[in-house]
Amino acid sequence: MPPPPETSQDTTRHRLLHAASEEFARDGFTAASVRAICDAADANVSAVKYYFGSKEKLYLSVWEVAAAEMVSKEPMPRVEDFDDPRAALRAFIAWFMRLVLTEKDAHPIAGRLLAHETVAPTPGALDVFVRNCAGPIKSEVARIVDAIIGSRLPGKQHGDVVFAVIALCVNAKHSREILTLLGHPPPTTRAGINRMASVMADFAISGLDGFAKQQETR
Amino acid sequence: MPPPPETSQDTTRHRLLHAASEEFARDGFTAASVRAICDAADANVSAVKYYFGSKEKLYLSVWEVAAAEMVSKEPMPRVEDFDDPRAALRAFIAWFMRLVLTEKDAHPIAGRLLAHETVAPTPGALDVFVRNCAGPIKSEVARIVDAIIGSRLPGKQHGDVVFAVIALCVNAKHSREILTLLGHPPPTTRAGINRMASVMADFAISGLDGFAKQQETR
DNA sequence: GAGGAATTGAAACTGCTGTTTGAAACCGGT
DNA sequence: ACCGGTTTCAAACAGCAGTTTCAATTCCTC
Numbered sequence: 001m002p003p004p005p006e007t008s009q010d011t012t013r014h015r016l017l018h019a020a021s022e023e024f025a026r027d028g029f030t031a032a033s034v035r036a037i038c039d040a041a042d043a044n045v046s047a048v049k050y051y052f053g054s055k056e057k058l059y060l061s062v063w064e065v066a067a068a069e070m071v072s073k074e075p076m077p078r079v080e081d082f083d084d085p086r087a088a089l090r091a092f093i094a095w096f097m098r099l100v101l102t103e104k105d106a107h108p109i110a111g112r113l114l115a116h117e118t119v120a121p122t123p124g125a126l127d128v129f130v131r132n133c134a135g136p137i138k139s140e141v142a143r144i145v146d147a148i149i150g151s152r153l154p155g156k157q158h159g160d161v162v163f164a165v166i167a168l169c170v171n172a173k174h175s176r177e178i179l180t181l182l183g184h185p186p187p188t189t190r191a192g193i194n195r196m197a198s199v200m201a202d203f204a205i206s207g208l209d210g211f212a213k214q215q216e217t218r
Numbered sequence: 219m220p221p222p223p224e225t226s227q228d229t230t231r232h233r234l235l236h237a238a239s240e241e242f243a244r245d246g247f248t249a250a251s252v253r254a255i256c257d258a259a260d261a262n263v264s265a266v267k268y269y270f271g272s273k274e275k276l277y278l279s280v281w282e283v284a285a286a287e288m289v290s291k292e293p294m295p296r297v298e299d300f301d302d303p304r305a306a307l308r309a310f311i312a313w314f315m316r317l318v319l320t321e322k323d324a325h326p327i328a329g330r331l332l333a334h335e336t337v338a339p340t341p342g343a344l345d346v347f348v349r350n351c352a353g354p355i356k357s358e359v360a361r362i363v364d365a366i367i368g369s370r371l372p373g374k375q376h377g378d379v380v381f382a383v384i385a386l387c388v389n390a391k392h393s394r395e396i397l398t399l400l401g402h403p404p405p406t407t408r409a410g411i412n413r414m415a416s417v418m419a420d421f422a423i424s425g426l427d428g429f430a431k432q433q434e435t436r
Numbered sequence: 437g438a439g440g441a442a443t444t445g446a447a448a449c450t451g452c453t454g455t456t457t458g459a460a461a462c463c464g465g466t
Numbered sequence: 467a468c469c470g471g472t473t474t475c476a477a478a479c480a481g482c483a484g485t486t487t488c489a490a491t492t493c494c495t496c
Contacts, residue, residue, distance in 0.1 A: 117396075206425045
């Protein structure tokens, strides 16, 4: 019997993790099935209990990998890396939209996991997701927004504006099926995503400048 | 053979429809269970087959009611009803956000059904939803956007901008759980929704004016 | 090579889903 | 009171979910 190429990447545990990533990313936590994952990983169903304990703990392990991948493959742009906060916003929006829209590029699974988790949170995994992923993104957007509008909006309005910018980045992902049926499918290529991100950045910068002007006249 | 519909208000059929509306609105098509619906309606499980044929046909019936409710309770603002297209946009955003965010006001269920259907479309019901609901909304936003920026953006960009405006309205609903965990829960009262809608309208108008100015300088 | 731990395997368990069945109950018209 | 259609009911169906069991196998160490 010829021994299969047994690198450290080909253990049952790794194959399970890899297959689970794809299933969870495509279908979300609830809709993904343990049996389908194990079939894809060429493993027995009992392996998920043996290696991870349960479906939910397997999901958390997938999230750990995805979060690590997110920060390693293409790091999040930070406002202090730019001279102009508007340039920072452009770069951030492009980065964020590549994150959520790209299917097989820099972030094979993190963006899709993120999309599922946002609209249908998995109770046990939601706080992990918010801490490692949504929280840092929101904080950075808030810092960029502050740098542009000079801050000092009332608290609620400030948060509304921050999440408005985020909404511009994630909507194409969340509403993909509807957009497609309405004749406006979201881009999937890196070039197409960057082009759309540029439009969103124009929109966001003009929108924020409106608030900045509103501040000045006070 | 299943009989034609009744007209009275307390028939089993009517109770089923009412209970199904709430369950589908809260959990979406897949997650809502026929047994839970029948329990809430104080009816036997077989009643859904008897009166509607299947869970999916019951869901379509719920959508019919919701769509009718949507156009009757509070009609969609149209651009020709206003002198200024920016005022039309303000009114439209406020209307749309009330639609998707309100829990027990003018649109008890339509907005929540819409939210579920947008992010997790039900194969059999998606085209009905797009035709009766998403399509008209998108068309009206497009008309308002045209009136503001004077149109003549390249096709793709124009669509991007239209859906950017829509994103501002629906994101708070789609990301409700995340926003709540990040300390910024979406408003639920009519006054709170209107306040947030005003901020989104400011943002959108400034954003669109940016494109309008961009057009002029060409 | 033998012993013992680590891993895999097929099958069953519990519990849920939407659907179907066929008989019982109900109700209005004769 | 009787009939015939309408409506309800409890129960079972087939199927899939995640989890569990425990024997069989593989792997490593002595």
